[in-house]
Amino acid sequence: MRQLGELEAEIMYRLWAWGRPATARDVLTDINKGRPLAYSTVKTVADILHGKGMLKRHKEGRAWVYTPTCTRQQYTASLMQDALGNNPDPAGTLVSFLEQLTPEEEGALRSALRAAKRRSEA
Amino acid sequence: MITPLALVGYAALVGTVAPLLLARARWSHRAPGLAVLAWQGLMVTFVVATALAIYHLVLTEQHVHDGLVGFLSACGLSGDAPPGGPTPTVMDGLLLAAPAAILLLPIGWFVRCVWQARRARQRHLDVLALVGEPAPEYDATILDHADPAIYCLPGRCRRVVVTRGALDVLSEEQLRAVLEHERAHIEGRHHLLHALTDAFSRAFPGLPLARHAKEQTGLLTEMIADDRALRYHSRDVLATAMCEVASGRAPQAAFGAGGAGALLRLRRILAPQPRPHRVTWLGLAAATVAAPLLPLLVACGP
Numbered sequence: 498m499r500q501l502g503e504l505e506a507e508i509m510y511r512l513w514a515w516g517r518p519a520t521a522r523d524v525l526t527d528i529n530k531g532r533p534l535a536y537s538t539v540k541t542v543a544d545i546l547h548g549k550g551m552l553k554r555h556k557e558g559r560a561w562v563y564t565p566t567c568t569r570q571q572y573t574a575s576l577m578q579d580a581l582g583n584n585p586d587p588a589g590t591l592v593s594f595l596e597q598l599t600p601e602e603e604g605a606l607r608s609a610l611r612a613a614k615r616r617s618e619a
Numbered sequence: 620m621i622t623p624l625a626l627v628g629y630a631a632l633v634g635t636v637a638p639l640l641l642a643r644a645r646w647s648h649r650a651p652g653l654a655v656l657a658w659q660g661l662m663v664t665f666v667v668a669t670a671l672a673i674y675h676l677v678l679t680e681q682h683v684h685d686g687l688v689g690f691l692s693a694c695g696l697s698g699d700a701p702p703g704g705p706t707p708t709v710m711d712g713l714l715l716a717a718p719a720a721i722l723l724l725p726i727g728w729f730v731r732c733v734w735q736a737r738r739a740r741q742r743h744l745d746v747l748a749l750v751g752e753p754a755p756e757y758d759a760t761i762l763d764h765a766d767p768a769i770y771c772l773p774g775r776c777r778r779v780v781v782t783r784g785a786l787d788v789l790s791e792e793q794l795r796a797v798l799e800h801e802r803a804h805i806e807g808r809h810h811l812l813h814a815l816t817d818a819f820s821r822a823f824p825g826l827p828l829a830r831h832a833k834e835q836t837g838l839l840t841e842m843i844a845d846d847r848a849l850r851y852h853s854r855d856v857l858a859t860a861m862c863e864v865a866s867g868r869a870p871q872a873a874f875g876a877g878g879a880g881a882l883l884r885l886r887r888i889l890a891p892q893p894r895p896h897r898v899t900w901l902g903l904a905a906a907t908v909a910a911p912l913l914p915l916l917v918a919c920g921p
Binding site: 502503505506509549551569572573574575576577579580581586587588589590591592593594595596597598602603605606607609610613614 | 732733735736739740743745746747748749750762763764766768769770771772773780782797800801804809810811813814816817833840855858859861862864865866868879880881882885886889890
């Protein structure tokens, strides 16, 4: 299962890096430069990614051509939204060290820390 | 007629006045673990008292003890039903449906909340597998984002996530302190406490107890995790880490959910306060355990 996740990442990395639509065969050729892997494996994982909504695909001739639905930055941004509590996720999904604060609240934190340091030095 | 009134009064007290008192209690921030337990106790008490009150109201002429024993013996759970006592009928079963619903409502919501949170975590993990980089030296996953943030995904596929921005603003020791804080959440299974208060507030929306329990449990679990980090790291390190994480972020003017709690936590980290005296502690723990049992005594007493 872990290896499947890694292969998903490998495929996504390549498609993001190339910045153009590609077939499973294109991806396989690139992976095969480093290690042997069966075409059916790459095709299956690409279809899983399509099923998860991470890749979209259309047919060119007889082959499916895959494109990432979002950029890497967009995915990272969506994770950050979860983490900083901007998404109305059910409670218990994840626990953040510090929620998003307003500039005033952040200033209040700073001055509390400064005051404590002055006290400890005095 | 006095018993159901007493139960209704008790449930109302626990649902409205008790949470106001507990939210203001000074000892709660000095013993956050006990305070979390007290909030759980209040929620259980409210459910038990309400269920018994309703049971009494629909079954005024029959004593609740007979009814409960009759129900248990009908289910084959209790053999010592009083001889010649009332034989349970279909009607009795229907009468039990209303109080049972009060018990099942929060339980049902809890199951739903846990299930939804697990699905949301799985989605998060799927994306994280694609864009995160493993950092075995910290036993964490690194996310390439400029805003500093540290969070954990609890549950079976537990994971701590650190952004590139957090690595930039935090020193090695500050980072270790924050990681310790997150591991405390995972090991303490705080996500289940959050799911419990979430389920309770969905089952009884608008109830002051529900609102306060949710808010306070969120804050108290943060304090528990802070205390755990302070076992291995200095107060100054953790407090500075909080400020660095807060000020490294892109400003968001129209946001203010965690601000008040963050300041409370920081002041608490900087100025340590003694834990409550052992006797006080035991008294509070005993009260927490006794509160849900009291309505049972009232309902089944002579």
